Amino acid sequence: MGYFPKIELLEKYKLVDQYWNLLQALKAGDLAGYSTHLEIHFDYFYSNHTYSLLKDRGIVLAWRCLVKKVYLLTKKSETHSIVLFKDCLKAFRLCDPECEYTMDEIECILVSLVSQGYIRGYLHHQKQRLVLSRVNGFPPVSQVRLYQERYNEAAMEDHMKKAYPPIPEEINKLIEDEEHSSTTEIL
DSSP states (O other): OOOOOOHHHHHHTTOHHHHHHHHHHHHHTOHHHHHHHHHHTHHHHHHTTOHHHIIIIIHHHHHHHHHHHHHHHHOOSTTOOEEEHHHHHHHHHHHOTTSOOOHHHHHHHHHHHHHTTSSOEEEETTTTEEEEOSSOSSOOGGGSOOOOOOOOHHHHHHHHHHHSOOOOHHHHHHHHHHHHHHHHHHO
16 A cells, blocks of 8 residues: 554554564665565565565565665756666665676666656666656655556467467377377387
């Protein structure tokens, strides 16, 4: 929902150990700390069916927080709304030294954040920069709609039939003969 629980709520339900440091790492954009905390408490998160959600969706929020930090640290004025890819690359490598990020991976992460609505703006590939919207470039997470992909199954099946026509009968026979001869050799 985009709202973080207060410490009092976590204390009430005895969830401070599992969630407080995880939330702090997420807010700080501490990618390595976030992943480490998930692994330390893997048994708890796995048994409560939240591990995959936190691993896949939570890291996206950590990326967003890290990019926002980069923006705040590098902006030259209140009207300056640009984040350089190279600055993001340095930050990602600093926050997660075990992972060797490349410029292409940083661009993919930024594309993902923009397309999901966590960042408002666009990417300028030639100049290697993220240009933020002048109005609320980092909208509150509570206002970001959860993106859900939907596929047209009939169109996918039609495409597969056109892109991959059926294997001719004579080739199928050769494949079957080859499989039959290899199984008899094993026996």
